[in-house]
Amino acid sequence: xxxxxxxxxxxxxxxxxxxxxxxxxxxxxxxxxxxxxxxxxxxxxxxxxxxxxxxxxxxxxxxxxxxxxxxxxxxxxxxxxxxxxxxxxxxxxxxxxxxxxxxxxxxxxxxxxxxxxxxxxxxxxxxxxxxxxxxxxxxxxxxxxxxxxxxxxxxxxxxxxxxxxxxxxxxxxxxxxxxxxxxxxxxxxxxxxxxxxxxxxxxxxxxxxxxxxxxxxxxxxxxxxxxxxxxxxxxxxxxxxxxxxxxxxxxxxxxxxx
Ligand code: ADP
Numbered sequence: 001x002x003x004x005x006x007x008x009x010x011x012x013x014x015x016x017x018x019x020x021x022x023x024x025x026x027x028x029x030x031x032x033x034x035x036x037x038x039x040x041x042x043x044x045x046x047x048x049x050x051x052x053x054x055x056x057x058x059x060x061x062x063x064x065x066x067x068x069x070x071x072x073x074x075x076x077x078x079x080x081x082x083x084x085x086x087x088x089x090x091x092x093x094x095x096x097x098x099x100x101x102x103x104x105x106x107x108x109x110x111x112x113x114x115x116x117x118x119x120x121x122x123x124x125x126x127x128x129x130x131x132x133x134x135x136x137x138x139x140x141x142x143x144x145x146x147x148x149x150x151x152x153x154x155x156x157x158x159x160x161x162x163x164x165x166x167x168x169x170x171x172x173x174x175x176x177x178x179x180x181x182x183x184x185x186x187x188x189x190x191x192x193x194x195x196x197x198x199x200x201x202x203x204x205x206x207x208x209x210x211x212x213x214x215x216x217x218x219x220x221x222x223x224x225x226x227x228x229x230x231x232x233x234x235x236x237x238x239x240x241x242x243x244x245x246x247x248x249x250x251x252x253x254x255x256x257x258x
Pocket of ligand 1: 015016020038039040041042043044045046047
């Protein structure tokens with residue numbers, strides 16, 4: 001397996017002539033758990049879309065495990081993805097198991113019915129995320145934290161090497177956020193994954209990941225925790241006041257200078 005999972009060189013993306021990513025250079029080593037931090041509109045989702053092959057940059061080179069991401073996307077078996085809003089209609093009458101099974105479509109195709117083996121894989125992944133007892137529930141009837149677990153199980157059904165998570169802890173309480181970070185860490189070790197996670201939770205990222213990437217159109221910082229005030233402020237573009245437990249920032253208050 002190549003040592004570099006993700007390799008971006010001088011990547012630029014524009015929307016309506018305005019840059020969303022500028023001169024992005026990023027190398028993610030296989031097996032790392034990488035947290036991506038940055039303010040709203042910083043280009044975090046755009047970065048993920050480039051890596052997933054959903055967006056072709058105007059300039060620059062992108063490789064995922066040494067291949068062009070569009071090529072991997074068509075193979076549908078390398079990258080597991082949890083989008084920011086995975087559920088368009090929260091009242092859609094579909095079971096948790098069926099949602100997880102959707103992760104198999106890349107492998108079985110849309111027209112073939114999932115086999116017994118596909119169902120076994122879906123159930124196994126529900127077990128991995130700790131909610132096999134919810135398999136028969138309707139997706140709208142489980143809590144926010146449980147829903148995130150369902151979508152992580154769906155992403156795992158791809159049997160990915162790279163797991164890409166866009167804000168999996170958003171709208172969860174502090175306890176559930178920590179559980180997601182810890183679960184992803186365990187899954188990373190169990191399944192030998194490389195993980196790329198966008199999060200607003202600076203404390204959670206600082207506590208749990210191997211590498212922190214701070215982005216605001218450009219990559220401002222890419223380093224192992226702990227991360228200092230300067231790194232955060234350069235990406236967030238305003239003063240950041242935070243309290244420490246040892247080296248770990250656990251609360252962040254943005255102070256805007258008038
Ligand atoms: P983040 O995920 O960090 O909040 P995004 O990658 O979603 O940031 O967006 C980066 C910038 O690009 C924002 O200014 C956003 O408004 C803009 N943008 C994102 N997607 C589109 C789009 N499809 N069309 C036009 N502008 C977009």
